[in-house]
Amino acid sequence: MKSYLLDSLENLFQHLAVSHKMFEPQSIPGSEDLHWLPSPKGPTSRYGTSKQVLPLAPAKGFLFPERELLFRFDGQTFIETLPEVAPQVLFGLQSCDLCAIAYQDQFFRQDSYYLARRKATILVGFDCLTPCDGGFCSTVDAGPFVRDGSADLILHPKGNEWLLIPASEQGLNAIQTLNLPPAPAEWRAEREQQQAEVAKMFPTDSHIRTGIERINQATISAEQWQRLGLQCLTCSGCTSLCPTCSCFTTFDTKTEGESNTFVRERCWDSCLYEAFQRETSGHNPSKEAGERLQRYWFHKFSDHYVDEFGRYGCIGCGRCEETCPGGIGVHSIMRRLEKES
């Protein structure tokens, strides 16, 4: 696809805002953390060359919300309740989170609730020119520059201007009427070069590589997993913040009025919970904390999933490290696996 020269983000933003609800990572008063919030005023000034900061939580909830209504029962009929989502733009996604969305696009490809939300959503990605704290996207092929096919529009800073790459049909349609000039021909090649430069700026990732190897060669004993599992406080923080985690449970709530009317919802679940697999009989295939921890990391780093998804389940954002109270987030656990091998 052709790429364009954009002289002002403001123009693009306002153009998209005409027909879409705009969301952007923003801070709230009294805190520096970034949250995905409605952005009525236009792009923040964070883009470009400034130090990269990931939003606290990924954009997962826009497409796979923490709680979602599945259907209601009126006493006679089960009525599917697909979400009605107005066209929306997620503006300012980093490559890692985009890879996670691409991963979930695969996973939920037949889920009508996900699709209803996804179809209404345009993804605007930005290349990261610096590593973020704790991030290791380059190790797991998820960044630092936006991957082809993961965004609708890709923005790459060029001094005070931008290289704008429409990366999907939807992206191209969205900017058609802007009538942008084409970008200088050499910019695409320069971008490729620069990506390699930025990748070199990341701190050492030997522990991650060793850990991945050990997980795939299955050289970690049940005892070692069990020791690490003792440190899992089953808070569900890692699975809540992980942009690729997709497990859910369903639950019914009786509605007021008629005695047997009810709604069924699904909500995020976590494979670290002790009862995640426990059956009514009491039989539990993953009774031990170590087994559950092993499962979590297997799902993130096993080669078995690469065939289906074209990548690992981990996109290198490092959010689990930040939120794990037991000290077994991705960096900590991989360092332990490296040290205790």
Next chain:
Amino acid sequence: MSNPSKKVINTICPYCGVGCGIGLQVSDGTVTGVEPLPQHPVSQGMLCVKGWSSAFALDPYDRIKTPLIKENGHFRPASWSEAYQLIVDSFQAIKQEHGPNALGLIACARATNEDCYAAQKFARTVLGTHNIDHCARICHSPSVAGLRQTLGSGAMTNSIDDIEKADLLVIFGCDPTENHSVLGGRMIQAQQAGTKLLVVDPRKTRLAKLADLHLQLNLGTNIALINGLINIIFSNGWEDKTFIEERCENIDALRKKVAGYPPKRVAEITGVPVDQLHAAAKMYSQSERTFLAYGMGITQYTSGTNNVIAISNLTLVTGQIGREGTGINPLRGQNNVQGACDMGALPNVFPGYQEALDATSQEKFGTAWKCEIPQQKGLTSLGMTSEALNGRFQGMIIMGEDPVVTDPDQNHVLRALEALDMLVVVELVMTETAKVADVILPAAAFAEKDGTFTNCERRVQRVRAAIPPPGDAKTDWQILGELAKLLGYDGMQWPNAEAVFDELAQLTPLYQGMSYDKLELDNGLQWPCNDATPDGTKLLHSGQFSRGKGRLIPVDHTDPAEMPDSDYPLYLTTTRLHYHYGCGSMTRKSPLLERETPSGVLFIHPDDARKLSIQAGTLLRISSRRGEVETRAVVTDDLPPGTVAMPYHFKEAPSNLLTNTAQDPVTKMPELKACAVKIEVVTEQ
């Protein structure tokens, strides 16, 4: 296009005394999820399972949305004015006939400081009685009583940050990874970074399994163990002689007392081998900085206050107190139990622990509140229920507590509440206690109001309204203010939560230097915060103790009030589960937390299980001298043989039908941690 309503409101997690920062994601007026706060000094971007699930607790489903009046055994919706009038008429009649001491109020350690302040002010001004109490009675009243005698202040001496500054962590009678998870997590991370870990607990808790040394003592033998450790410390000259000389008093009496606890005798009583006692005494005394934390395994005994004093003795003789990284740290249970105590929601003290019957304090508060301060001693919560059964106590307001599930001897509590002429319950949902009320008033939940919580490290933090309360619900201080006016008292008409805070700060020396503006700046302030310490206080007792010299008080081992015998051969201890909080009225709304544990379980050691032919899942009848419950077995060697354990969260299997009301003589703390039971297998049809 118009933008949807979506925002994040930073506030404080409503579960437990750790006081983690939590961001509530709000979408179109509902809390849809939560975020951790990386910059929060306590939680540092972490939350526990309850915090992560807190959006469910706010689900409008099954919330009480209007006042309810009971008629012919059924509740019907009513207007505020009708409900108020009923209460006013009844309370006025009771007061006229029986005097103000026939009325009382149970405040709530889950409510804000503003709510708790309003509650005790309502009792003391409007009702005219010191009959005001709350659930600290059944968690840390012995800490308050014990540490006030020995140190002069009953709170954590250190800050949570000191966990990382210590060389040794000593965890006594609690499992912070279960009940104060984020704090427990910081302990695990500290240990990973090289800090030593010593755990004293009859159960093999998670921290016990990770510990460098675990003393698995017999139930109810804390004092013997501690006296034994002090004995070993003295015999080896491991005490801190300078510290004792300069900062402690009454050392001779203590030496004399612990001489009676030689290691061999202590090993017999506690079941802990002599070499482990020796190792623990050495670790504790010889470490540079020892952060000691304790919980319900110390306080919920008839010997609760003495247990706390014993711990205090140990820290004092070794000088493990008054410096960064070392001290004595009671882990407060509920999110605002520290604040509820600070606010004087206790019969014996005004806000800031100013004595309720002391003339100077009485004058101070009488003047400030423009009222006569009652002269008669107030009743504790168990005192109120006992007096209700004796016919001397007729009217009660319970703010958001569920004593039917959480207090000992459920039958006693139920009979007492049913004996009242007027029981008003201010609640979020229909709890077991609310079911026996005459009037229920709908309350606002933590995300629906402004205010402050005080966490276990004395940090006063702002709680912020994220969504409006459902239906007609109001905050506690609003409800009490409106009732006060109808009962003829004008001094509780505040325009907002900040005005309540300003009033309480002015009257509470510990909080005097605080205001909402100052609390905004750096995630709250730790008390004392006043002219002398405008930025708050991270560490208590650094130069001298609040009471001057640290007092060493000799205490003796006593058996629990009820020991196993041939009729009731097993010890029952009660516990909390990671997934649940108190009576479960909030946590049990989460389908995930509810799935994790069946509604009620009994933990039993494989040896005991084998003897009784019990397997995992076997339905059991557990009975004590007070009642019986049926629940299912979980077989685990996390407990010692001879002891079984039940969590207290579940109304379906209330462990408090079994527990003993025998009380600590000082604080009336009931002995929830030990009673005798027998177990039978129930044949299922």
Next chain:
Amino acid sequence: MNLSMTPQPIHLVDQYDDGDHSRHYTFQLAQPTSEQIQPGQFFTLTLAGFGEAAFTYLTAPDEQGRFQALIRRAGVLTSQLFKTETGTLLGYRGPFGSGLWPIEEIKEKRVLLIAGGIGLPPLATAIEALLANGSDVGLIYGSRDYAGQVLKQERERWQQQMPMIETFDQAVGDQLSGTPLDHLDAINQQLGGEVEAVLTCGPEVMMQAVGRSFTDRWQSTDNIWLALERRMHCGIGLCGHCYLGSSYVCTDGPVYRWREFLKQQKVM
């Protein structure tokens, strides 16, 4: 496979007690579908406000959409089902599962079915299919005790059609005792030769013992299949609960070849 998370209406049309805490149910789909149900597949039932749970078909739906299931009372949902009156409207989703009983592959072989307790109903569709094919087939059914046995009517019929051994953990009188594996020689004798394929369903420990035993016997993991139970919340490979290694029992199972089961157990 129906990918919707929303159930179809279904009526409970008949029920009778069949073993301890167990009942034999007949359901009727409000709108019969033409979709064929394969042996091994399962469906879910929704009870208004009590959630959803997975069960196996005892029979495939007929033209009127009627089918049967044997259900044991175990948790909240099944307890409610046991209180539910005939005629009540329930919710149905299915059929689910692509790991099936390998009828085509084994129909020419001498087949042994080994069931434990409530593991018999999931084998019923395989038994019927093999019998219909005229295959050489036998059954060993192990239960805790006599009251723990289910599918009384079906067993009486099967008794006439194939060799069958019933054994009990707590045998009384002249009942056979021991585990199903204790009776291999007897069933071989009745079948007139060494079995060549095994299908098993029951407690996972029992199935694993069966798998190991025949692996030793045959020095091969090829001709052994087992049907797994897992907690499930969708049936379509999304909720994540029923993982077995890198597979999902709901979509890749519920029937696994023993070799594949071992592989999945080991992948982690």
